[in-house]
Amino acid sequence: MNGNSIEIRWHGRGGQGAKTAALLLADVCFKTGAYVQGFPEYGPERMGAPITAFNRISDKEIRVHSNIYNPDLVVVVDESLLGAVDVTSGLKENGAVIVNTDKDAASIAGKLNGYTGKVYTVDARKISVAALGKYFPNSPMLAAAVAVSGVMDKDQFINEMRSSYEHKFAKKPEVIEGNMKALTDTFAALEAYL
């Protein structure tokens, strides 16, 4: 990639919203004037099967259409993938991985096939259940991806996400505040580590 660019790889399980998170990230970064790419890798889609999604965010036009093999950031939406999928494969040592888990970074670091770069953990279940009453990990993990990558300013992200949710949940406005709380709570939880 040329210029200021970041490549992100998402690992999740079918039905958890990793693809939606990647598309929302592309959407929200587009609003900052960036060139964006957000796409899933499709296999035989089943609930619970491992899935991958990708983002390229750049200040230059994006032409590459392949998957991402040397990401700057990896987001693991489901902790049970550790061990089943080599999530840190090709991850840059000066990059970072974010894992959705109730454990701390030190106890996850040993499960990352020797990855020695930065490890962050987010308890997306706790945040989601507290904010929404249900477990939807993608809003917390989206906020975590923005917080760790710094692709955009927090306040701008929060404002843009509100309008995205208002559009996306036009027929379910009752879930907007909960999702907004999930975003801000995630930023708050990560603040001490950034």
Place this chain on the structure above:
Amino acid sequence: MAKRDRMSGNEAVAYAIKQINPDVMPAFPITPSTEIPQMVSTFIANGEIDTEFIPVESEHSSMSAAIGSEAAGARTLTATSSCGLAFMWEELLVAASNRMPIALALVNRTLSGPININCDHSDSMGARDTGWIQIYAESNQEAYDNFIQAYPIAEDPRVHLPIMICQDGFITSHAVMNIELLEDKEVKDFVGTYQPEEFLLNPGKPMAVGPYSVSNYAMEARYNQEAAMEASKDVIIEVAKKYKELSGRGFELFEEYRTEDADYIMLIIGSAAGTAKQAVDDLRDKGIKAGVLKLRVFRPFPADEIAAALSNCKAVAIMDRTESYNGHGGPLASEVTAGLYRNKVMIDTMCYTYGLAGRDFTVDTVYGIFDELKDIVENGAEYKQHRYVGLRSK
């Protein structure tokens, strides 16, 4: 005024269809093109366009309905992928031989088997000799731009042929990227109103469509089809020029990227051309004179123009995202090498099969191919002329 937005390739084509507001759209869903009829039927349900949507029970029927509606004098389109296109086969030929300027949004997906939903060009390349114009896109932007140019090309009295606007399944159809959109009025003015010279629902001028043709006449009909396909080349270029005046985005039969002084050129179709361009920039930084020839129009096939464009390079890699099972390369390989030979351009050629059934195509793969071309030219290395790239290692 252009509008900046972000969309997937399927959204971009559905948006172009909305702006064109065609008369009739018969369609049957198939992955990865399903979103296109789905989105268009939503536009219709919301009253945003007044297209007549015909839900049919198969792709054979969607193309049959398209032929009937186009014959009646209505501007018609449909969308499909993979086995859907295969199921239309008989009707594709009927549409072309009856000179129906139908537009087809094709989202390229491999044909079975093994059954797989991902991208390669086996569907459209299999239909290369059905008499349809075929235009391919590198990105969501090009899928949009090509679709807006479809009717001005197909409906031109010099052409009167059906047109397939192709994009890579999932790779562009489901990837959200930046895009510049035209205003609705700009598109409507550019595409104009369909005014067929002859049509079935014209009581003042009765006609027959698709009757039996005896041997005394049938061959002339085929010849006229071939002549129209040849004539379409100029029309495609004319329409592209007008489109550039409107959009600022220029198109030709193919795009030449850093080929002017190139020793080595990769000739490639579709989204993989973007990946190849990035690799070429990287190789240029290392002093390797590499370039990309991205073929946009496969039918009509610009054999002489390609031969001229390649005449100053030392070696070309011809990239097929499909297989002909003939032992010496895919359709692009066969047609490009024939064109080179007939124009007496005797450069080294390598024919590569890549990206079948969604196999990823990366910048690293491109580096490897240019390495082989360089090895052939500089060291006289000999490689099997038809090779696969991106296979799992043994």
